[in-house]
Amino acid sequence: MQVFKRNINKKRNLHVAWLLAFVMLIGVVSCKKTIVQDKVYDNVIYDLGDKAVYSNSAEKTRQKTPTQFISILYADLKQTGISNNELNDLSVVNSAFGDKGLLNQVLISHYMNNTGVVLPTNAAMRADLDKFIDETFIRFYQRKPSSYEKYFFKNKIANDAAITPELVYSAFALSDEYWFY
Numbered sequence: 001m002q003v004f005k006r007n008i009n010k011k012r013n014l015h016v017a018w019l020l021a022f023v024m025l026i027g028v029v030s031c032k033k034t035i036v037q038d039k040v041y042d043n044v045i046y047d048l049g050d051k052a053v054y055s056n057s058a059e060k061t062r063q064k065t066p067t068q069f070i071s072i073l074y075a076d077l078k079q080t081g082i083s084n085n086e087l088n089d090l091s092v093v094n095s096a097f098g099d100k101g102l103l104n105q106v107l108i109s110h111y112m113n114n115t116g117v118v119l120p121t122n123a124a125m126r127a128d129l130d131k132f133i134d135e136t137f138i139r140f141y142q143r144k145p146s147s148y149e150k151y152f153f154k155n156k157i158a159n160d161a162a163i164t165p166e167l168v169y170s171a172f173a174l175s176d177e178y179w180f181y
Helices: 003-028 068-080 086-095 100-113 122-126 128-139 147-159 165-174
Strands: none
Touching: 068 086, 068 100, 068 165, 086 100, 100 165, 122 128, 122 147, 122 165, 128 147, 128 165
16 A cells, blocks of 8 residues: 555646646746837938928818917918917917918918018028928928929929018918818
């Protein structure tokens, strides 16, 4: 009987040892560190910081609030942030004024006639139309122009000497697409 109990204890110890070895093996195999690599694509940087560049206007689905419009317009034209006092004053005027389209035209005209607007010269615009058109689209629409848009603006500016950077910037700021992001 003694021998029989010894054999059972040996078998039990052997089973426990195998079970312990199996659990340790599973622990070693399952404790692998998973390495996850995130690819980060830098946005294109244009003067004020990172801006998402859209591939076309259809990606813009949210409309700017009047306060956002004023703030972004100021930043796009002057390449600097608007002061809180000026933004508050213009927001109050905007909420009190009925015709928003007319108010936007007056606001753009006001900014264009004040100092501090960062505009290329007429000669610089005409010297490199492709660069001017690309930079204007990215500055106002945060996207590159399609080949048709580039062709249209290039012909329009090249064939009309009365078109100035001020007129182009005003047209972009008054467009419907400028209201969306």
